[in-house]
Amino acid sequence: MAAELRRLAHNLSETSVEGSAGQRTAERLATEELDAGPLLEDALNGDTDAIARAATAGGYDPAAFAQLLELALQPVLWEAAARCAVLTDVDKWDRGYCPVCGSWPALAELVGAQKRRVLRCGRCGTWWSWLVLLCPYCGNDDHRALGTLSSDDSRDRVDICQHCHGYVKSIATFDSVPTARLAAEDAATVHLDVGAREAGYTRPGTVDVATAGIPRLVREGRARAGGD
Ligand SMILES: [Zn+2]
Ligand SMILES: [Zn+2]
Structure with a gap:
């Protein structure tokens, strides 16, 4: 998931408007060593307050930060959904x-x-x-x-x-x-x-x-x- 976050952030930093708050956040997430594990867990639990606090503390654009975390989770959620569908009705x-x-x-x-x-x-x-x-x-x-x-x-x-x-x-x-x-x-x-x-x-x-x-x-x- 942390690798997925870095990959997404890299793509976004290349495609978004140069110098925008979102672009700077994506660029930093693509290059900085960030302990993404706990953040992704907060995102998974829908703890928007914790995510917002982390964004503010790190000086990231809160909207871009939250959106990138949510996107990084998507493959995991899709996988979980597919497994649940197999295991239960x-x-x-x-x-x-x-x-x-x-x-x-x-x-x-x-x-x-x-x-x-x-x-x-x-x-x-x-x-x-x-x-x-x-x-x-x-x-x-x-x-x-x-x-x-x-x-x-x-x-x-x-x-x-x-x-x-x-x-x-x-x-x-x-x-x-x-x-x-x-x-x-x-x-x-x-x-x-x-x-x-x-x-x-x-x-x-x-x-x-x-x-x-x-x-x-x-x-x-x-x-x-x-x-x-
Ligand atoms: Zn109702
Ligand atoms: Zn769902």
Whole structure:
């Protein structure tokens, strides 16, 4: 991972604007001897405060520093996701956050002719089936408090929750998007994010830490609510 970080930093330092804060950070990370292990661990745990502190202490550009660490982790996360998929049936996962890395879904896919709803982790690419009328953030399954924002594009849409004011964008696709292309798909549908935010929704919604991502039915111990 430390080698991956150095390689990425080297590439970025060559391609970014000479003299910019990001370029200087990349150049330093590519050449300096840095104990990257603990930092990568912080990045893996999503400890953004620790990363920001380290960036400030080292005099790095905080945004470029954090982004390079996250990118260096990607091959590891993809590998972990692939192994998890082999070892367990992640498709049966019944929480709204990723079973492999704990991130919230970047988007949902409506796969195939049946439009099966599948949540996709933007960080490691893991996918798992999810009910259409179920908020992945607060677990709300009351159809009266769930809705869809209309979009000019009929292919894609945004599902919203009135309880937590969270939104999930959905893209219709024949096959699941390959993990390496997921970030591009996320970026290509940024107009959906803009529309949702303008309408007052966030990703994720405002959720209670204790119950975040747990469907109501699971919380009440009645049945497994994820999957179909
Ligand atoms: Zn993940
Ligand atoms: Zn919700």
